[in-house]
Amino acid sequence: MFRFHLKENQTTVKTEVLAGFTTFMTMVYIVVVNPIILSTTGVPFDQVFLATIIATVIGTLWMALFANYPIAIAPGMGLNAYFAFSVVGTNTNITYEVAFAAVFVSGVIFTLLSLTSFRKKLIEAIPDNLKHGITAGIGFFIAFIGMRLTGIIVAHPDNLVALGDLHSKPVILAFSGLAITLILMVLRVNGALFIGMLITGAIAYFTNQLKFDGVVALPGLPEGLIVSNPIAAFGDVIQYGLFAVVFSFLLVTIFDTTGTMIGVAQQAGLMKGKTLPRARQALLADSVAATAGAMVGTSPTSAYIESSSGVAAGGRTGLTTVTVAVLFIASAFFGPLVSAVSGVSAITAPALIIVGSLMMGTIAKINWDELDEAFPAFLIILSMPLTSSIATGIALGFISYPILKIFRGKWKEVHPLVYMFAVLFAYQLVFLPH
Numbered sequence: 497m498f499r500f501h502l503k504e505n506q507t508t509v510k511t512e513v514l515a516g517f518t519t520f521m522t523m524v525y526i527v528v529v530n531p532i533i534l535s536t537t538g539v540p541f542d543q544v545f546l547a548t549i550i551a552t553v554i555g556t557l558w559m560a561l562f563a564n565y566p567i568a569i570a571p572g573m574g575l576n577a578y579f580a581f582s583v584v585g586t587n588t589n590i591t592y593e594v595a596f597a598a599v600f601v602s603g604v605i606f607t608l609l610s611l612t613s614f615r616k617k618l619i620e621a622i623p624d625n626l627k628h629g630i631t632a633g634i635g636f637f638i639a640f641i642g643m644r645l646t647g648i649i650v651a652h653p654d655n656l657v658a659l660g661d662l663h664s665k666p667v668i669l670a671f672s673g674l675a676i677t678l679i680l681m682v683l684r685v686n687g688a689l690f691i692g693m694l695i696t697g698a699i700a701y702f703t704n705q706l707k708f709d710g711v712v713a714l715p716g717l718p719e720g721l722i723v724s725n726p727i728a729a730f731g732d733v734i735q736y737g738l739f740a741v742v743f744s745f746l747l748v749t750i751f752d753t754t755g756t757m758i759g760v761a762q763q764a765g766l767m768k769g770k771t772l773p774r775a776r777q778a779l780l781a782d783s784v785a786a787t788a789g790a791m792v793g794t795s796p797t798s799a800y801i802e803s804s805s806g807v808a809a810g811g812r813t814g815l816t817t818v819t820v821a822v823l824f825i826a827s828a829f830f831g832p833l834v835s836a837v838s839g840v841s842a843i844t845a846p847a848l849i850i851v852g853s854l855m856m857g858t859i860a861k862i863n864w865d866e867l868d869e870a871f872p873a874f875l876i877i878l879s880m881p882l883t884s885s886i887a888t889g890i891a892l893g894f895i896s897y898p899i900l901k902i903f904r905g906k907w908k909e910v911h912p913l914v915y916m917f918a919v920l921f922a923y924q925l926v927f928l929p930h
């Protein structure tokens with residue numbers, strides 16, 4: 497039977513369940529936001545709502561039961577926008593059905609790659625300093641997301657970003673939530689991140705920022721499978737020449753997911769040297785979820801950076817992710833409640849900002865004395881938040897690393913896979929939409 501090895505991982509049922517609640521709270525917005533984005537392509541809102549929950553539950557439960565990691569899976573925010581605005585939006589002849597066929601095909605290829613030794617080689621080939629850069633970059637990115645969502649940081653026409661309006665109610669709520677949660681954390685209160693969310697939620701309610709139009713509702717029924725014939729899906733990809741789209745989905749999902757898993761596993765202390773134990777099952781969790789998700793109507797899934805909030809709350813095993821999966825099933829029946837809470841980002845964003853600071857700690861492990869090691873790691877850290885993409889951050893690190901090594905006469909130290917992906921990433925960044 498499935499064992500979570502709680503003792504071995506120095507955790508308890510209570511800690512794991514609380515960590516599951518924490519991760520769930522920071523990521524449940526996806527059941528509302530994903531349908532909003534994908535329905536712009538014409539796919540019905542209710543279809544995506546349920547498809548998001550189905551893909552999340554399949555991937556997260558697989559991760560829990562077969563890989564025993566506290567890392568949740570759900571449709572990625574970068575990939576849904578790419579699906580809606582780059583693949584379907586700009587190509588009038590590509591319907592959402594055809595685009596889902598491309599997601600399906602990339603999911604099948606990712607599943608096959610996950611079954612080979614490729615995944616292990618890839619994880620081991622990533623240089624240590626880049627791995628540290630990935631963890632720190634994810635930290636920086638998730639903190640930036642938290643700041644942006646709450647309006648603490650806003651868009652600026654000249655400087656791109658600027659400080660938001662400190663008098664606005666949501667910003668005051670966000671700072672209050674941040675202060676409350678930080679104080680709970682320095683006081684070492686168990687479940688500080690989650691308790692911080694509850695208190696901030698209560699303040700939001702009493703200051704009229706959190707309003708409910710009901711709590712429970714039966715989910716709308718989906719219209720059935722969107723991709724029901726795997727052979728026809730491959731046929732669509734060939735007929736519409738969607739090779740570049742499949743390639744982009746594949747490259748981004750592999751690196752987003754692998755990078756996030758390494759980052760969160762490092763944060764949780766679950767890496768064994770260069771390797772991620774049970775990486776096959778962990779990657780399968782994502783590829784199977786992406787494939788099944790495409791069939792029911794959602795863009796590709798990814799390991800979720802928000803899982804780092806559950807890890808910061810003490811989550812170390814699959815019991816955390818079982819909890820997340822159960823809560824996602826429940827969320828299908830609590831549409832109005834989920835939508836109300838997701839609408840007030842200040843409730844969950846303080847956790848994202850604080851977790852960002854915890855993940856940034858890995859910066860200390862980077863070898864800053866050697867520019868050929870440090871600069872690519874720095875580029876990853878800098879570009880993840882600035883390009884809003886984990887995969888693009890990794891791409892820039894992968895491209896710059898071998899170039900610097902070659903000019904230092906250390907080209908032999910670089911794994912052949914790093915050269916290969918440097919070329920693929922360079923091609924993708926220059927020639928394909930992303």
Ligand SMILES: Nc1nc2[nH]cnc2c(=O)[nH]1
Nearest residue numbers: 572573574756798800801
């Ligand atoms: N790693 C990762 N985490 C996410 N959380 C929300 N969207 C994403 C995504 O696209 N990738």
